[in-house]
Amino acid sequence: MTRLESYLTTSPRKNKIVIAADNSWSKQKLNTPSSTLYTSTLAWFRYSAHNLKQTSSEHFIYSPFLINKRQSFPILWQQQEEVYLSLVGEILRQLSVNTELSLNQSWQLSLTNTDNEQVTKKLFLGFFGEIFTSGAAYSIQQTAQDKQGNKGIAAQELTSVKTFVAQGISKAVSAVPTPLYKVIIITDHKQFQHKMVLGVLKELLQQDYLSQKLSTILLCWALFVIALSLAWFIRCMPMKQQLLSIVSYCLVLFIIQFFMFKQHQWLEVLPVVFFLAGSWLLLFAYQKECQLFLSALKGQTAQLNSTARATAIVDKGQSLSNQQAKIATTGNMQVPLSVDTTPMLEEELQQTLVILDKPRKTSTKHHLTVASFGRYQVEGILGKGAMGIVYQGVDPKINRHVAIKTLQLSDDIDSAGFIEAKERFFREAQTAGGLSHANIVTIYDVGEEQNLGYIAMDLLTGAPLSLFTQPGQTLPTPLVYQLLIQIADALDYAHKQNVVHRDIKPANIIYDDDLLKVTVTDFGIAYVSDNSKTRTGIIMGSPYYMSPEQILGLKVDGRSDIFSLGVTFYQLLCGYLPFEGESIATVAYQITKAKAIAVNQRNTALPTSALRICSKAMHKDITKRYQTMAEFKLALANALKRDFKISAN
Incomplete structure (x- = not known):
């Protein structure tokens, strides 16, 4: 140089x-x-x-x-x-x-x-x-x-x-x-x-080159948006129509590129084609994953019977709501004898789902003229369930008013279905009857009368917590914490007695606003966790509130109740369910795969402890949840004291 x-x-x-x-x-x-x-x-x-x-x-x-x-x-x-x-x-x-x-x-x-x-x-x-x-x-x-x-x-x-x-x-x-x-x-x-x-x-x-005007760049981005929209809208079409739509769109892209060449403009269509193909493949893989999951879910019951179906079992005793008069628990108060006999209907996905080995026939005959069950005289009807009627009764010897839950035991039920229904009905009396806790419904008696099995239990005042699970109708946040502490204490006691409820949800918890007290009810699908005869592959529970292991038909323990109580806590705080869908399969996929929207996004007034407690209680990995109800209760009590300056006592 x-x-x-x-x-x-x-x-x-x-x-x-x-x-x-x-x-x-x-x-x-x-x-x-x-x-x-x-x-x-x-x-x-x-x-x-x-x-x-x-x-x-x-x-x-x-x-x-x-x-x-x-x-x-x-x-x-x-x-x-x-x-x-x-x-x-x-x-x-x-x-x-x-x-x-x-x-x-x-x-x-x-x-x-x-x-x-x-x-x-x-x-x-x-x-x-x-x-x-x-x-x-x-x-x-x-x-x-x-x-x-x-x-x-x-x-x-x-x-x-x-x-x-x-x-x-x-x-x-x-x-x-x-x-x-x-x-x-x-x-x-x-x-x-x-x-x-x-x-x-x-x-x-020689001006034999291409450039990119701003309008060309904007057109390219618009084609990206159209490609993404196309991939979304064709996802439900048959495969042949999907491929035809993609090929047609690519052909249109190259035609547009040809006309842009004439204007000495460079339109990059290959990235749009790759983006469309990638988006379509991702959506296709997502749909396949959903189908595989639903197939696995159906496989839990396909081994038992290809025609197995879900039977909704709803406790119509929960009809004590704002549509009915409160019924006194003491014998000195007058009890209304005219009670609305129209059953309260819940949404399908809020009902208790029971998938059994074989389909069961149900009887629609009810003995509406029964005068008494054992020593209990019938005073009226509280509600009707899928398997029987809930009566209001009284023990004349001590003037105690009770709720009498019945089960039809007539011969028109097939043998297998009869045995399963009967075992599950009396299991409630056995499990709840062996529990003695201020926040668990008291069982007084059990027996059979005129082809009807019956359970006499405490006649509760108040209404189910399900009445307070809509936006704008929720209870005050500090009160929700206090009620959850009571529920956790009751379930902690039940778990120590080796009893797992398996159907915790707002409809199964009665709230007395006079006493600020809740009572856990409906132990119909509960089981004793140390019972060696407990089987896996039987799915029981209410879909919205089921834990992932319940959805998959795996063996459950007290941590499944923790998950269900976490869902209940979430719903009582914000008025929304964390996992929603239009079908049982969709809800099942949400529970096992999807992440719930943060509860403080639903209700921005909530303290940070609400998000922390809900997230841990509803963790999909059973080992990362609270391991005991006592631990859950302690977290609630500490948050109540720290965030609201209220003692759990």
């Missing part, structure tokens, strides 16, 4: 020699309008920034040759908030008569020059200042064709600096003609693709 610089000193040139350098650049001024906030903001989006070393020379221009990953060639780049020309741009400058180019920075960038027969007066560079070419290398065989026009570029093989200097010296001492170069490019790269540079330059001068 020293020898070349000495030569240029003795033989000065009007045009400088361009050196392709990756790490250096010459600060060559580019005529641009005065910068405004508008142009500065656009420049931040437009130009690629580089950090190169500035080099000054009287004879050389250092400039980088830029190629983007998108296979485009930036003509402009930015450093220190100023815009400069890349290698191709500097060559254009040297080809200009006055070696000056002006940059117009509007919504579309353009380079302009005046009175130049070789360089086009105005070159449009799109929004980002980059061009797209065919990518074909510029070959030596094209040189002869290019020489026929002024806009052609004589592309020759690179010569060494030593040869170039020798040619200049020989010209000075002899009459041998030597080539004259308009532009000289020097590079320190042995593998420098000078043919690509000349090819790009040729297409640029």
Whole structure:
């Protein structure tokens, strides 16, 4: 380079020699309008920034040759908030008569020059200042064709600096003609693709290139949005129609690209095609996963009977609500004998679901004229369930008013169904009857009367907590914490007696607003956890409140009640269920796979402890929940004291 610089000193040139350098650049001024906030903001989006070393020379221009990953060639780049020309741009400058180019920075960038027969007066560079070419290398065989026009570029093989200097010296001492170069490019790269540079330059001068206007870029993003919408809307179509829709959309993309070519605009459709294919494959895989999950869920009962069905068992004793008068628990108070006999219907997914080994026939006959059950005289009907009627009765000897839950035991029930229903009915009396806790319903008696099994239990005042599970109808947050502590204490006692409830939900918890007390009821599907006869593969519970292990038909323990109580806590706090769906299968998938919306997003007034306790209680991994109800109760008590300054006592 020293020898070349000495030569240029003795033989000065009007045009400088361009050196392709990756790490250096010459600060060559580019005529641009005065910068405004508008142009500065656009420049931040437009130009690629580089950090190169500035080099000054009287004879050389250092400039980088830029190629983007998108296979485009930036003509402009930015450093220190100023815009400069890349290698191709500097060559254009040297080809200009006055070696000056002006940059117009509007919504579309353009380079302009005046009175130049070789360089086009105005070159449009799109929004980002980059061009797209065919990518074909510029070959030596094209040189002869290019020489026929002024806009052609004589592309020759690179010569060494030593040869170039020798040619200049020989010209000075002899009459041998030597080539004259308009532009000289020097590079320190042995593998420098000078043919690509000349090819790009040729297409640029002939305006045989593509650019991207802002409208083209916006159209590309719009095609992305349409592709995503298409993938979503066709997900429910048959596979053949889905593939046909995708192919049709891709065909439309390429047609649009063809028309954009005519306008010298580059529309990138391949990323849109890949995006559409990827989105469709993700949705397809999601649907397959759902189908596999539903197949696995159905497989839990398919081994037993392909026609197994869900039977809703609803305790109509919960009809003590705001639609009925409160019934006194003491014998000194008058008890209304006219009680509404219309059963209260719950939503299907809030009912207790029992999937058994075999389908069971149910009897619709009820003995509405029964006068007594054992020593209990019937006073009225509280409600009707799927398997029997709940009566209001009284023990005349001690004047105790009770609720009498009955089960039809007639012969029109098949043998297997009869045995299962009977065992489950009397299991409630056995399990709840062996428990003695202030927050668990008291069982007084059990027996059979006129083909009816009956259980005499405490006649509760109040209403089920399910009446307070709608938005705008929830109880005060501190009260919810206090009630949950009572429930957790009752279930902790039951778990210590090896009894798992398996159907904890607001409808099975009666709230007395006078005493601020709750009572856990309906132990109809509870079981003794140390009973060796307990089987897996039997799904019992209310779908909205089931734990993942209940959904999958696995063996459950007290931690399943913790999950169900966590769902109940969530619903009482915000008025929404954490897992919802239009079918049992959808709810099952939500419980086992999906993440619930944070409870404090449903109710922004809740303390942070609500989110923490709900999340841990409803954790899908059974080992990461509260491991005992006592631990759950302690977390509630500590949060109540810390957040509301209220003692659990």
